[in-house]
Amino acid sequence: MMDCNSVMVLFALLGCSYxxxxxxxxxxxxxxxxxxxxxxxxxxxxxxxxxxxxxxELEHVNSDKSIDYGIFQLNNKYWCDRPTPVDTSKCWKFNTCGCTDTCTSLIDSDISNDAKCAVQVKNCNDFDEWYGWRDHCANVQSSEYDFSDC
Structure with missing residues (x-):
């Protein structure tokens, strides 16, 4: 049987996990x-x-010391904190200068700018930029990713 302190700790841990x-x-x-x-x-x-x-809020440090940021894990070496704002309508410009977002703007709960950058990456380079997609998602048909309730 759990005492009150154990129950409080359990609820605190559950809250943090989300x-x-x-x-x-x-x-x-x-x-x-x-x-x-x-x-x-x-x-x-x-x-x-x-x-x-x-x-x-996820930040992942890679073996080359670059960092992937946010929900789409956009890399600071290629996609954020790039030096020059550009017209990203052409892929070569986008691939040179990235999204023009700061990396820290990719780790807040407003994912609209993250989505914009990620869609630009996909439109220029397809999903192949993401190891997670290449290793697990190519031609996914799983009902696990059903979005009909959205």
Whole structure:
């Protein structure tokens, strides 16, 4: 039988385990705002699951000391904190200068700018930029990534 202190600790731990996460429907909403077709949403949801587990505050340090940020794990070497704002309508400019967002702007609960940058990456380079997608999500058809309730 648990005493009151044990119950309080348990609730505190449960609350922390969900800190910094966002819902599947929030991701769908942000991607739809960027005109992502519904036919691509399963791939996106699988990508987010395998890159960040829906944690928008996630920062992952890579072996080359670069850092992946946020729910889509956008890398500071390529996609954020780039020196020159650019017109990203051309892929070569986008691939040179990235999204023009600060990396710290990718780890807050507002994922609209994250979605915009991630969609630009996908539109220029497809999903192959993400190891999580390449290793787990190519041609995903799983009902696990159903978004019909969003």
């Amino acid at each position: 800190a910094g996460t966002i819902s599947k429907c929030d991701v769908v909403k942000a991607l739809r705002a960027e005109s992502v077709p519904d036919s691509d949403l399963r791939d996106w949801l699988c990508l987010v699951e395998h890159e960040s587990s829906f944690r928008y």
